[in-house]
Amino acid sequence: MATRQTRTLARFMMAPSVILLLIWMVVPLAMTLWFSFLNYNLLNPANVSFGGLFNYRYFYTDPAFFQSIWNTLVIVVGVLLITIIGGIALALLLDQPIFGQGIVRILVISPFFVMPPVAALVWKxxxxxxxxxxFADIAHALGxxxxxxxASFPLFSIVIIVAWQWLPFATLILLTSLQSLDTEQKEAAEMDGAGFVSRFIYLTLPHMARAITVVILIQTIFLLGIYAEILVTTNGGPGYATTNLPFLIYRTALLGYDIGGASAGGIIAVVLANIVAIFLMRAVGKNLDR
Amino acid sequence: MARAVSTRTKIGWTIAAWIVALLIFFPILYTIITSFKTEPEAISGFSLIPSGTLESYWEVQSRYNYFQPFMNSVIISVGSTVLALLVGIPAAWSMAFSPGRFTKDILMWMLSTKMMPAVAVLVPIYLLFRDWGLLDSRIGLTVMLMLINLPIVVWMLYTYFREIPGEILEAARMDGATLWGEIVYVLTPMAVPGIASTLLLNIILAWNESFWTIRLTTVNAAPLTAFITSFSSPQGLFWAKLSAASTLAIAPILIMGWFSQRQLVRGLTFGAVK
Structure with missing residues (x-):
């Protein structure tokens, strides 16, 4: 079937996508890399000079930098913990015989479709x-x-809001995986006298392992870039309490006009994201072979 | 399931599941309820029964010109998705039906472009948009979102197209179908559901994208994400209006989302979980 002609045609059909994505990937990233070595401030655009590693050193010695890395990690790990544990529990619950299962599913999945500014403002x-x-009304009622x-738990509040947005995603994927578990296997284990806990640990959890990995990796990519939720709630504050790496870069670039510094931060963000990406690509790549 | 489940067990699970589901859905439900309250009502304590006024909806339109950001959202999300489909369908098609030596590598590379954090290219994109006069333009944002979603579009289409069996083409050929007949009568009907799911999921993703849409627009091209963000400035507590604007902003996408739950899993996990 793959004659020379069809192969040429295939390449021709692929070209627009490949070329567009190649430009999209190479050009801006190369510019960021180049800017990261420049002393370049938008308030003084006539005075651009080569600064070597100055921007990286400056970013590295800024106390806000370490705080932002820490905050980024807290958001990623905190949200992952809540969504994975909550997602497994919810998937197990939704897998039970329930009246009105379809509607329950719709209710649970809904937060995922709420745009981030709306979610954050409604919660805030x-x-x-x-x-x-x-919550204040409930507190008053309880005395x-x-x-x-x-004011008291700014970062935790952000984690809660983001976790609410991503819990449906984790639940849906874990439920999909759970429902592909062979019922005969489950029944066999049950007949052999395995209780709920041992069935969960030895049968269900290993079966879901792959789905859990995928949820962790995909969510991490999105969670590393959390932005709008911070913008509309705390604006990064108080102080730098809720400033994560994307927010710090945004502040440096568009509020501080420091093109060089923001670019150095951008390169650091790329390195961080790539570490995660390598693992995700492996997990997805395995699937391609099957 | 073969097991017989007693009605009592089922009722127990039903109650538990409904309570949890309603708790998760509560913030959305409460937003919808609050949108039908008056402003003083909205801040006068917990109440699930609104007075049913449409005042907030009317004000959101008359005072903030809601229709403009709404149309911007429609134009940008639909436009970017259709563009991505136009570019992506031929690519996915050729990769699924005449895979070459490098098809897998190209797919993986496309996926890797999705890993680039948006914020890393904020500076160059912002400067390029400024220099090209694309800041606050619908065209600039449409192209931007098209590029962001193109890898997902190609991947989703590829996983759907790959499921169309090649033998069916041979069968059609045996029956004397021409190439044109193959495409029109055999392949297209089988490809349409996959294309439709891809379209739906990508409109949702583009509608909710909240980094570029906020940063690259100010007034004229601002879609709903940017419009709602403007409610965050502490100019007073306009909860009823915020709720009305929010309800209108999420309602269409919520309904589309309910229809595409299953495709969502496939699209966002790049086929790794089905």
Missing amino acids: NMLMNPSYGV VQPVDWF
Whole structure:
């Protein structure tokens, strides 16, 4: 079937996608790399000079840098923990016989489709507001002092909001994986007298391992880039308490006009993302062979 | 399932599942409820029963010109998806039906472009957009989102096309179908569902994209993500209006999302989980 003609045609059909993505990947990244070695401030665009590694050293010695790396990690790890553990529990629950399963699924999956600014503003105002929010109302009803979430636990509040957005994704994928588990295997284990816990540990969990890996890797890629949720709730504050790496780069570039510094930060972000990407590519690549 | 489940067990699970599901859905439900309240009502304590006023919806349109960002969202998300399909369908098609030695490598490389953090290219993209006069333009943003989603589009289409069996083509040929007949009567009907799912998921992703849409627009081209973000400035508590704007912003995509749950798994895991 693959004559020379069809092969040429195939290449021709592929070309637009490949060329577009190649330009999209190479040009901006090369520019970022180049800028990262320049002393380049938008407030003083006439005075651009080569600075060598100055920007990296500057970024590296900035205390905000380490805080932002730490905050990035806290957001990624915190959200992953909540969504994976919660997702497994929810998937197990939704796999049970339930009246109205379709509607329950729809309700659980919904937060994923809410755009980040809406999710963050709704949580910040209507739920977490210390005077009028629903959580404050609950606290009043229980007779305890309401918590000022964004003042007392700013980073934790962001983690909660982001976890709410991503819990459906984890649940849906883990449920899909759970439902592909052979029922005969489950029944055999049950007949052999395996209880719920041992069935879960020795049968269900190993079966879901691959799906869990995929959830971790894909979420990590998105979680490394959390931006809008921070912008509309804390704007990175108080101080640098909720500034993650993307937010720090945004601040440096568009509020500090420091093109060189922001580019150096961008290159660091690329390195971080690539470490995760390598693992994800392996997991997905394995699937291609089958 | 072969096992008989007693109705009592089922009722127990049902209650547990519904409670959890309603808790997860609550922030959305409460937003919808609050959108039908008046502003003083919205901040006067917990209540699930609104007065049912449409005032907030009316004000969101009359005072903030809601229709403009809404149309921007529609134009940008649909436009970028259609563009990505136009470029992606031939690519996925050729990779699925006449794979070469490097097809797998090209696919993996396309996936890798998706790993690049957006913020890493914020500076060059911003400067290029500024110099080319594309800041706050619908065209610039449409092209941007098309590039961002193109790898997902190609991947999703590829996993769908790959499932179309090659033998069916041979059978059609044996029956005397021409190449044109093959494409029109055999392949297209089998490819349409995959293309439709890809379209749906990518409109959702483009609609909710909240980095470039916020950073590259100000007023004229601002889609709903940027519009809603403008509500974050602490100019007072306009919760009812915020809720009305939010409800309108998420309703269409929520409904589309409900229809595409299954494709979502496939699209976002690049076929790794089905």
